[in-house]
Every structure is written in C-alpha cells, then in structure tokens.
Amino acid sequence: MKNTQSAKFKLGIVAVLVVCTLCLVACGSRLSQVDFEKIQTGMTMAQVTAILGEPTESSSVDVAVFSGTVSKWQAGDVTITVQFVNGKVVAKQLSKSDQR
Numbered sequence: 001m002k003n004t005q006s007a008k009f010k011l012g013i014v015a016v017l018v019v020c021t022l023c024l025v026a027c028g029s030r031l032s033q034v035d036f037e038k039i040q041t042g043m044t045m046a047q048v049t050a051i052l053g054e055p056t057e058s059s060s061v062d063v064a065v066f067s068g069t070v071s072k073w074q075a076g077d078v079t080i081t082v083q084f085v086n087g088k089v090v091a092k093q094l095s096k097s098d099q100r
Contacts, residue, residue, distance in 0.1 A: 031078040036094045039082060043089045045069070048082055 031052065038051050048071075049055070055071035062068075069084040077098075083091040 031073055031075045031080055033094065036080055036092070039080075039089060039092050041089050041091075044087055045071070045084060048089065052080060 035051050039048055052073045056074040058069060058071040060067065060069040067086055069087075071082050071084070073080045073082075077096050079095045079097075081093045081095070082089055
C-alpha cells in the first residue's frame with residue numbers, strides 16, 4: 001500500500017513539473033512584433049531560427065534550380081509565416097487571430 005502511495009506521489013510531482021514547464025514555454029514565446037521586425041529579407045533559415053526558435057511547421061518544394069520553403073511559427077493566437085527561396089527570406093507575415 002505504501003509503495004502505491006509513493007508511486008502516485010511521484011507521478012503527481014512529474015505531472016506538476018510538466019505543466020509548469022509547458023507554462024514557462026508558452027509565457028516565454030518569441031512570437032512578438034519586435035522579433036517579427038528583426039526578420040529581414042535575405043536572412044537564412046538559421047538566422048530566423050535564432051530569433052524565433054524552431055518552426056511549428058514547414059513545407060518545401062524544389063523546381064529546377066529553385067527551392068522554396070514556407071515555415072510557420074505559432075503560439076497562442078499569433079502566427080508568423082516566413083517564405084524562403086533558395087534558403088533566403090523573401091517574404092514574411094504576422095497574423096493574430098481575434099479570440100473573443
């Protein structure tokens with residue numbers, strides 16, 4: 001009986017730590033207007049990732065000598081979309097959904 005209580009207690013502590021970690025990650029979101037403005041035409045994916053972190057999703061296409069990638073970063077109601085051609089930023093967009 002004591003081992004079961006101990007295991008439940010440990011599981012509870014782990015669950016609390018996971019929730020706290022997720023909250024800290026969400027609160028520390030890099031998706032702000034200020035960081036969006038740091039992204040400039042001609043930057044590489046590595047430079048953008050240094051500003052925003054890893055993208056939430058990404059898709060690529062290669063056609064002849066051109067390659068294109070669209071990457072999105074999402075946190076809460078904010079989405080930043082960046083388009084890359086041959087590894088360099090060519091366009092960016094910041095959108096906020098109106099959650100009422």
